[in-house]
Structures are given as structure tokens and as C-alpha cells.
Amino acid sequence: MKVAFFDTKEYDINSFDNFNNKNNLEFTYFETKLNEDTVELAKGFDAVCVFVNDTVNAKVIDKLVEYGCKLIALRCAGFNNVDIKYAYKKIHVVRVPAYSPYAVAEHAMALLLTSIRRIHKAFNRTRDYNFSLSGLVGFDLHGKTIGVVGTGKIGRIFIDICKGFGMNVLAYDKFHSSSDINYVSLDELFAKSDIISFHCPLNEETYHMVNKENLSKMKNQVVLINTSRGALFDADALVDALKARKVGAACMDVYEEEGDLFFRDYSGHILNDDTLARLLSMPNVIITSHQAFLTNEALSNIAQTTSENLITYLSNGFNDNEICYQCGLQDQCKRKRQERCF
């Protein structure tokens, strides 16, 4: 099986090369992202392997099918960038549902601690031999209330970490529940939390969950953390709330318009995105460029599961990591019956 990798970085090649040219798998790595302009590169390949900022819309899917591609292998968990409804019965889609939920949960806490203890400012100061403490006053996490939206794999681990800090945890999840988690309504979570961390997928319901209206329901000086998907936050509404001193700090590993920027070096260039530039200008905003997953453990798990996904497809077998728009639906979900989606 010839597989074309898109948006490939050195760290991807390092981990995927352990599986290359074995078990009938042959990998070709492209640096460019997959989109309508680059899809032609997929000619002659049996499968494409894509990441979070590749665009797999209806037009790209049509071209992939025309070129004889039979499988889209996501090397990530989220699949909001793939039109899975359109792909149904045309091309199979597999993903890596979990590679290291610890990596993402730990990164969320790293962002929070960096922000509220001003580590980013102190780091720069002491390098300049500036040992002043002025402006570095933080606050204790112990005893504070944190709201966690989405209590799946990552959200649960994040909750455990927060409990270790002696925080009072409130949670909201549309589907999951667990007796050891204190669930409240989304409005109550917004109203009572000093800090809110988002760990739910991006979909029609969660798009711009942090918007002008919901921001007004939150406590003054609330700290917001987003390690899920950028479009959970309306970035312009966030800028306004930061300027109005409503939001005390924002910690973001993802950004709504990250697709054209993240994973690339634009130092020395002029940033065209005014909203991102405004956010980056604020002392109480920390942005990392979608790196929460980036640990040795996660990279190795991603390469292993993706390769297994490809091999299972080759052997025509059932794959629990296949996804389609009917996943989870009561009667229609074939995966529940251990069958291929189509």
C-alpha cells in the first residue's frame, strides 16, 4: 500500500520511518498540506495520511476517489477537517482516537501555571539579569473552582490533575457522565468557575461556544484554556473581553484561523492576521502552536496506531478506529456490530 503523507514534519518522519517498507507499507512524505490545490500529489497512491490542518472537503474527496485512493488515515483524534458525511460509501476514514491524553492534559496545566504564575515573563526577565518581582504576582490554584467542558479521555485526566492541586472541579459533558465527577449545567459552570478548560470536540454545537453571550455569563477575571480546537472560541469576542478586563487570562494551544500559520516558521514576516497579532500583544495571553500532543510517547503511539490502521485495511478486516457520520447512532452504527462502516 502506497501512502502519501501530507503536512509532514521531521518528527513525523522520525516516528513513521520505523514502520516504512514493512508489512507492505510504503510511505512518501510531502511537506505541503492536503487541499484542493495539492490533491494531485495523491495520484498513484492507495491512501493519504493527513493531520489536523489538512483540508479534506467534498472536492478533495472527489479527487482522491478519482485517483483511486481508498483510505484517508488521520494521524490525529479530531476529524472536524474531514467531510465524513460526504466521504461515506466513497472512501474509508480511520483515525487515532487516543495517542496520549496525558500529553494534552499536562500541556493544559502547563499553560495555566505559566500564565497565572507569570513564568513566561520571569523567564525573559532573568535572562536579562532583571531580578525584579514587580508585576509577577500570581494566585494559588488550591481552593479555586475550575470548570471542565468535555469529560472524555483528556478531560478526565485534566480533572485528576486539578484535584491533585486541591481545586474544586465542576464539569459539563453533553453525553458522558461519571459518578465521581461533579456535573453541572453549562450555564452554572460558566457562572461559578474561576478557570474554564475546554476538552470537547469541535462540531456544530460547540462552534464558538465561547462567544459574546457566554463570556458575559462568566466571572470577572476568568481564566480560559483551550487545547481542543480553535473554533470553540470566537477569537474576536475574546479580544473584546480581554480588552474590557472581563477575561483575566487566555491560554490557547489552538486558534480558529491556525490552518495557514501553525506548524510553520514565519519569524521575520508581517503577520496578516490582526486578531492573532492583537492576542499575541497582550501580556495575559499565552499561545502555543498546537503542540499539546507533541511528546515522544504520543508520536510513537500515533505512528504505531496509524500503521496498524493501514495494515487492517489491507487485510480487509474490521477496524475499531474507522469513523463515519453514523458512528454511535443507535441502529445505523455498524462499528458497534464489529463491521466495516460500509
Ligand code: NAI
Ligand atoms: P473524547 O472523545 O475522549 O472526549 C470528548 C468529550 O467531549 C466526550 O466526553 C464527549 O461526550 C464530549 N462532548 C461532545 N460534544 C460535546 C458538547 N457539545 N458539549 C460538551 N461536551 C461534549 O476526546 P479527547 O481525546 O478527550 O479529546 C478532546 C479534544 O481534544 C479532541 O476533540 C480534539 O479536538 C482535542 N485534541 C487536541 C490536541 C492538541 O494537540 N491540542 C490533541 C488531541 C486532541
